[in-house]
Amino acid sequence: MFALAESDPELSKDDASLIEDRLRTALLKAQYARLKQQNCALLIVIAGIDGAGKGATVAMLNEWMDARHIRTLAFGPPAPDEHGRPWLWRYWQQLPAKGKTGIVFGSWYRPLLKEAARKKPRQKRILALSRVIRDFENTLAQNGVQVVKLWYHLSQRAQVQRTEKLLSDPDTAWRVKPEDLKVKKKFPRLRDAGALAITLTHETHAPWVVIPAADTQMREISTGQVVLAALRKRRIAPAQPLVQASEAIMAPPAPSLADLDYDAKLEDDEYDTLLPDWQGRLARLVRHEKFAQTPVVLVFEGQDAAGKGGTIRRITHALDPRQFRAIPISAPTKDELAHPYLWRFWRDLPIPGHISIFDRSWYGRVLVERVEKYASETEWQRAYDEINQFESQLLDSGTVVLKFWLAVSKEEQLKRFHEREASPFKSFKITPEDWRNRKQWDAYIKATNDMFQHTSTQACPWHMVSANDKRHARVAVLRHVVRALEDALGLD
Numbered sequence: 001m002f003a004l005a006e007s008d009p010e011l012s013k014d015d016a017s018l019i020e021d022r023l024r025t026a027l028l029k030a031q032y033a034r035l036k037q038q039n040c041a042l043l044i045v046i047a048g049i050d051g052a053g054k055g056a057t058v059a060m061l062n063e064w065m066d067a068r069h070i071r072t073l074a075f076g077p078p079a080p081d082e083h084g085r086p087w088l089w090r091y092w093q094q095l096p097a098k099g100k101t102g103i104v105f106g107s108w109y110r111p112l113l114k115e116a117a118r119k120k121p122r123q124k125r126i127l128a129l130s131r132v133i134r135d136f137e138n139t140l141a142q143n144g145v146q147v148v149k150l151w152y153h154l155s156q157r158a159q160v161q162r163t164e165k166l167l168s169d170p171d172t173a174w175r176v177k178p179e180d181l182k183v184k185k186k187f188p189r190l191r192d193a194g195a196l197a198i199t200l201t202h203e204t205h206a207p208w209v210v211i212p213a214a215d216t217q218m219r220e221i222s223t224g225q226v227v228l229a230a231l232r233k234r235r236i237a238p239a240q241p242l243v244q245a246s247e248a249i250m251a252p253p254a255p256s257l258a259d260l261d262y263d264a265k266l267e268d269d270e271y272d273t274l275l276p277d278w279q280g281r282l283a284r285l286v287r288h289e290k291f292a293q294t295p296v297v298l299v300f301e302g303q304d305a306a307g308k309g310g311t312i313r314r315i316t317h318a319l320d321p322r323q324f325r326a327i328p329i330s331a332p333t334k335d336e337l338a339h340p341y342l343w344r345f346w347r348d349l350p351i352p353g354h355i356s357i358f359d360r361s362w363y364g365r366v367l368v369e370r371v372e373k374y375a376s377e378t379e380w381q382r383a384y385d386e387i388n389q390f391e392s393q394l395l396d397s398g399t400v401v402l403k404f405w406l407a408v409s410k411e412e413q414l415k416r417f418h419e420r421e422a423s424p425f426k427s428f429k430i431t432p433e434d435w436r437n438r439k440q441w442d443a444y445i446k447a448t449n450d451m452f453q454h455t456s457t458q459a460c461p462w463h464m465v466s467a468n469d470k471r472h473a474r475v476a477v478l479r480h481v482v483r484a485l486e487d488a489l490g491l492d
Contacts, residue, residue, distance in 0.1 A: 001195050001210065005153035008214035016217035023224045024064045030231035031065050031101065038099035038338070040144045040236055044227060045104045047113070048152030049190060051159045051180035052213035057152065058105055060220050061227065071096050075106035084295055084352035086393040087111070088136055092346035097338035098144055101231075108133055109149075109197060116193035117186065130200035135389050141205040141236050142382055143340035148230045149201075149208045150223060151194060156187040158214035205236060254453040255405075255464045257445055262409045264476075265469035275471075278478035279318040285482065286319055290489040292353040295399045298481065299361045302406030303444070304434045305416040306467045307474075308359055311406065314474045315481065319355065329360040341365055341383070342390055349394070362387055366451050371443045384454035391460045400488045401460050404477055405448070406467040410441055 011019075034042065044061070046054050062070055073094045082090055088108060096102035112129040115121055137147050154162070163180050166172040183190060198208045209226050213219045266274065285291060298315070300308045312326055327348050336344045342362060350356040365383040369375035375383075394401050408416070417438070420430040437444070456462040463480050467473035485491075 001198065002153050002191060005210050005212040005214075006155040007212075008155050008158045009212050009218055010215040011217040011221060013217060016221055019221050020224075023221065023228065027065050027224060027228050027231070030228055031069065034101075034231050035069055035099045038097075040146050041096040041098050041339075042101045042227075042230055043096065043104060043140065043145055043147045044101065044230075045107045045109070045147065045149040046152070047107060047109050047149065047194075048211070048213065049154065049159060049187075049194065050177065050183050051163045052152035052154050053162070053216065053219055054105065054152050055175060056216075057150075057211075057219060057223055058103055061103055061223065064224060065101070065227075069099075070101045070103060073102050073104045075104070075110075081351055084293065084398060085349055086397040086399075088132070088393060089346060089349060091136075092343060095140075095145065095339055095343055097335065099338075108136065109201075112197050112201075113193050116196045117189050119189075121193075126196070126200070130197070132393070133201050134203065137201070137203065137206040139342070139386050139389070140340060142386075143342075144236070145340060146230060146233065146236045147206040148226065149206060150226060151198060151208055151210050152213040152219065153191075153194070153210055154212065154214035156184065159187065160184050162214070249457050249459070250453075254449075254456050255462050256449050256452065257407055257464070258449075260407055260464055260466050262407070262412070262466050262468045264466040264472050266471040266475060268471075271471040271475065274475045275314065275478070278475060278482055279314065281482045282315070282318040282478060282485070285485045285489065285491070286323055286355075288489060288491070290491070291485070293398070294485075294488060295350040295352050295397075296355040296485070297350065297394060297399055297401045298355060298357045299363070299401070299403040300357070300359050300406065301361060301363050301367070301404070302467065303408050303413055304437055305413050305420070305429075306406035306408045307470045308406055310470060311404075311467075311474050311477050312357055312359060314478060315357065323353065324355040324357060325350070326357045326359060329358060329364065341379075342386060345390070349399070352398075362390065363451060363455075366455075367444065367447050368437075370447050371440050384451075387455055388457060391455075391457075395459055400484055402481060402484055403460065403462050404480070405452075405462055405464045406473055406477075407464060408467050410438075412468045413438065 034040075046058060048054055058072055058074075062072065071094065073091075075090060078090070091104070091108055094102065112126065112133060115125050115129060140147055160183075163176055163183075166176050198210075202208045211219055211222045211226070298312075300312060302308055316324055316326060325348065332344065345358075345362045348356055348358075362383075365375055366380050366387075370377075370380040391401055417430055417434065420426040452462050452464075463477075465473050465476045
């Protein structure tokens with residue numbers, strides 16, 4: 001795999017100069033063409049042996065191309081606001097928009113390479129990390145992000161010589177990091193770790209390319225040629241469909257709206273007793289010292305006029321406004337459409353001790369976008385597994401995730417629509433869109449039941465709540481939230 005790179009091939013300055021002029025012109029033209037088309041983003045992952053000139057290569061790419069349309073995404077140790085969030089969160093935040101280019105320095109490969117380079121690497125962790133990485137890159141490719149991964153390599157002798165040369169000049173000594181100096185001792189182990197990572201994660205839609213890095217001219221020209229080929233691609237190599245979630249992880253049996261008891265209700269005196277009781281328990285929980293380490297995501301979906309807003313208000317009544325964000329989800333903006341579908345939801349994930357409440361959510365892709373044909377069948381079918389992966393990563397990071405479907409009967413919805421039209425305080429809630437959606441009632445019921453079937457997992461099940469009686473729904477949701485938090489905090 002590294003035989004050519006470790007032979008330290010060279011390119012003369014004269015030959016490199018002739019190639020460079022044409023290459024730089026071609027790179028700019030290809031970059032501008034990509035910007036004009038805006039059909040996909042390009043993500044260039046920079047990795048390799050420390051001391052192989054990766055930093056200099058990043059600077060070179062910004063110089064050879066139009067840096068105004070390139071984002072250099074440099075990642076070091078996690079910042080305070082990243083603790084308690086899924087480890088891929090930081091990378092989702094920085095994804096470039098369609099037409100743009102991102103250069104990733106310090107990528108999602110860091111934990112995999114670190115584990116593989118241990119004296120006694122843990123094979124299960126290596127396989128788990130590589131699986132998450134493959135799924136992540138697959139999702140990116142399926143959603144309009146072209147991924148090219150460059151591994152910079154050279155011989156052990158050349159690495160030592162390059163490091164010593166940089167150290168000898170005060171103007172370049174700053175480029176040498178402590179890890180560069182440790183490579184000499186660990187070179188065989190680091191090389192094997194790189195080879196393993198490449199083997200486990202090389203895909204047609206996210207390929208690895210080994211760049212010989214001992215000679216500056218060879219490194220720069222090789223890099224430019226790979227990036228040019230990527231920019232000129234009119235289509236991203238097709239990614240393989242994600243592996244369907246196995247029956248073993250699904251919540252048996254899947255919920256179905258046909259099984260719901262729409263007659264469930266609470267009398268006024270019951271409601272007046274139970275509501276403040278559950279709100280009080282929630283208020284005490286979110287002030288418990290253990291809650292400071294726990295992020296919470298609450299998802300609310302349901303038919304129009306099912307009472308999502310009112311239920312959310314009964315929850316937030318028990319919370320300090322500094323602890324939560326209520327996030328209404330509507331049609332995506334132009335900027336959101338220029339990014340992968342899940343991008344906008346990753347951006348609103350809570351830090352520990354906080355709650356993100358989604359009034360509609362990422363499930364729009366398999367509901368309204370499916371029914372109204374805003375998404376193709378391929379896109380919404382694929383979304384089930386993308387969503388399951390997303391929620392699995394939330395759970396693995398320690399986030400409590402609760403998903404509620406507030407359900408009303410068709411008759412009750414019609415009654416509430418008429419009430420809204422007649423009320424000066426609620427008339428703004430009823431729109432022509434609501435009436436149009438109502439005509440698609442059966443299609444939405446089918447989409448909802450399919451959603452339950454594919455995304456109600458044992459780890460993250462759907463909670464289906466009868467909302468014909470708003471009082472019953474509000475108390476039922478509060479009860480679920482309180483008991484889930486008590487369980488998560490070990491207080492039940």
